[in-house]
Amino acid sequence: MRKYSTNDMLSKLISFDTTSWKSNLELITFVTEYLQSYGVSSKVFFNAEKTKANLLASIGPEDVPGIMLSGHTDVVPVGAQNWSSDPFDMRARDGRLYGRGTCDMKGFIACVLAAVPKFMAAGLKEPLHIALSYDEETGCTGVMSLAEHVGAMKVKPRACIVGEPTNMKVVNSHKGIFHLLTRIYGLAAHSSTDLGLNTVTHAAKMIIFLSDLAEEMKSRTPMVDGFDPPYTTIHVGRIKGGTAANITPEYCEFEWDFRPIPGQNTDLNTDLDKGLDVAQDEVLVRFNTYVQDHILPDMKRQDKKSARVETDLLSRVPSLLPQSGSTAETLVLALANQNDVHVVSYGTEAGIFQTTGGVPTVVCGPGSILQAHKPDEYIEQSELDLCDEFLGRLLDVIKRSGTK
Secondary structure, eight states: OOOOOHHHHHHHHHTSOOBTTSOOHHHHHHHHHHHHTTTOOEEEEEOTTSSOEEEEEEESOSSSOOEEEEEEOOBOOOTTOOOSSOTTSOEEETTEEESTTIIIIIHHHHHHHHTHHHHHHTOOSSOEEEEEESOSTTTSOSTHHHHHHHHHOSSOOSEEEEOOOSTTOOEEEEOOEEEEEEEEEOBOOBTTTTOSBOHHHHHHHHHHHHHHHHHHHHTSOOSSTTOSSSSOEEEEEEEEEOSOTTBOOSEEEEEEEEEOOOOOOTTTTTOHHHHHHHHHSHHHHHHHHHIIIIIHHHHHHHOTTTOEEEEEEEEEEOOBOOOTTOHHHHHHHHHTTOSOOEEESSOOTHHHHHHTSOOOEEEOOSSOGGGTTSTTOEEEHHHHHHHHHHHHHHHHHHHHOSOO
């Protein structure tokens, strides 16, 4: 068996090109074999095509609650980004480690895996669960089989720590993400006849409605403080329609998202799903109502046969709802030597583990989100050192007792 330092492990993980549209199986195989060399077995959950997989491994007793450490294995594309070195060959320079995924979020995974020998030798009184997922960067679409398994466990973890980059600050709430595609179907005609059904025009009306709704959201008092920006955002990012200036466009589509602030819920521990739906679905409900009451009647007056509007939910990332005083929040604040919790506007898999998995969850990991997704992505060496110390304190807790 080989022992890896955190930096050595991170270099190895970076060498696997796990861009979201590619397979992560080489990395999963490496982790499985590495864990097996220490006597740790893993459960692997494949996608339908058997090209990607989630992994769950446990160290310690099975009959008591434990702590779950979670990270995603996929990274965003390097594409046309101008890197100064090979993004999948980690380079150290001036106290920073450069490479795709160093910050988001293989740095955290490297810290966890490098600590496995210490956890194995400690005689843990409660289990440590290591959870690795795929396709987080495409809307958290891969983690569900893993979260469902966790939710069905006879003895579930008492806390989940998602190691997204927070500069090791404790985050107990983040916004959700709704990613949607709206398609409009009309009727082509020569533009001079005015006999067509112009889908671009009706798409524009819908986009103006969303823009006005976005302005309305800015004026609301947030239900959870600390977000930047402190309101639900609505954004149209792509539009495509028409074939020529003198042809009435018979088809148009636009892609959009909204990122809702978590809503208030008087009983977060027992009514998470209801609170999530009430808080997050308003934008979509109001948009669909506007389409049904205003857009479609107007379109059908022009051409009843061809008029159609369809909106598909491409992905949904639940908000992480604040659970003040939860086992996860209390534990991680102590481990991080902090007194205050924070919120972030980006989405993570934490809300899925909280809702589908039924586990109190917080986000806390090394690195800054400001370095994620950029060319020459990096993580500060000092951030990895802080995470290693954090895991050392976690080891002290779970080798003593599962009651703290």
